[in-house]
Amino acid sequence: MDWFLSEFNGKTLPAAGQDVLIPLASYAPGGLWPTGYQTVPVLTYHKLSRNGTPDAMTVREADFEAQMRFLRENGYRVIPLGDLFEFLQFRRQIPARSVVITFDDGWASVYDIAWPILKKYGYPATLFVYTDLIVGSRETLSWEQVRELSRNGFDIQCHSKTHRYLGRRERKESFRDYFEAVRKEIVESSKIIRKHTGREVNYLAYPYGDTNALVAAMIRKEGYRLAFTVERESAPFFSSDYRVGRSMIYGSFTLKDFGNNLTTFREFGAE
């Protein structure tokens, strides 16, 4: 909680003889200040690779490491998704330069490449899995690996069962069939994750970021606390809980591109 005192007192470390005010509760819940408000970048990765960049969704190991180092060297704090939830409810203050790291799908490279780097920096992360993918092939995670990640700083959350577009009704699908299919995607996957990890599933990332009003209402009804799109924007506390934006990090990004996705404060009048 060093950030809590230093941000309030505007100093890094108190020197002998200095007085320090110690707030005993959040003094700026939701990161709201007289000059503007905090926004939290939620970064989204998919696959990583040791060499080369096979497609836009694959970030090279060296680039990922550079991005994590960039966060550390520029004073960002990586927070778990649970802290973001509290922030979005205006209950909790989080460090001014907070960032959330997420991975989608369940590719083996999260275990092989991302995890060791995250461990090195002590960063928590969330893995949104679509459960049909978790079969332990050369490219995909096994449930054993998912459990290991879950025991070691990864929050395992839901990305549907089959990765279908939740917000789109197929051409030959009746409304009733569409409703039942969406329900299956969000209920069964959650049960499967709970069965394998023994932990609660509270958050969902829409496959392709795709949703609509009905799906958002169903997500809420089924007990999810937050759901994430891939609208490229950092989240203020007053974001809609069922349409929280995330920024996808592409394999083609330079560090400057990466930095452009790290907006953590918006001044009033500059919205």
Place this chain on the structure above:
Amino acid sequence: MTSGRGYILLAAALLAGCAGSIPVRVERPAGNALEPTTAPSAEKQDAFRRIPGKYRGLADVAEKDGDLRRALLYRKVVNGFAPEDADAREHVERLERKIRGQADRRYRAALALEESGESAKALREFLAVLVLDPYHEAAFRRVKHGKNGKNGGAGAESRTWTVREGDTLRKIAGEVYRDPDKEFLIAYFNRLPKSSPLSIGTELLLPDIDTGPSKTAEKVPGYSHTDKEANDLRNAAERKEGFERKHREADAHYAAGMRRFLAEDLDGAIREWEKALSLDPAHPKARRDIEKARRLKGKIESPK
């Protein structure tokens, strides 16, 4: 936090309460807990005399800058040092009144802006209310959930319906969703058995069910969703093939182990079955027979 020499600790308690009210507790450390307590030095006594003056100045600056909550906090620190000082108390009460007044005025302004459809300006005003008073529940609800809960927060794009005489799920679905067959949705969202009669006065939650195109997805340059689906299919096929290959190899090692076992080569049999289990950890026969072979080997090798 430890108290070093000459280090003064002020504890300001920011607690939930009424508008702008920020109770403060001022603690004057008697000394370092790890050292014997002695009378405060002249240097420490000077520091205590200096602090109220310093925070009076800080409060003036914060108030001039419009940061009224912080100004109030500083005034409370001053008051904490001199609880009997009427002037210090008056400043606290004056600031509390000022905060309440500004919060009320801006809240009314926000409602008027919202009413006239200027939602961006209204949001700015509601946020200003929360800056002054983070515990202003009405302003928070407006900021988070919108006028009618339409922001998708707790209200998640829904409206309510109070059941009237003669209402049925079919009738309501026909009226609200223009399709009586969508009665199942009302039952689902309200946890109602489909055929049970509705009680008059019951409030039903009717979510917006617009299934129009999403604006929340991002088109990835050089990567189409169709490609991803194809990749997933390819990956699934590869997974299936990988599994089948592993099972075939595990079976072959199991059979080789059995041949070794029948030839009374226990070490060879165990090696083969270990290979089978590394390929398929759930191979039931390999698991069963390797245990038997290990026990047998132990008996043969143990001294009589």
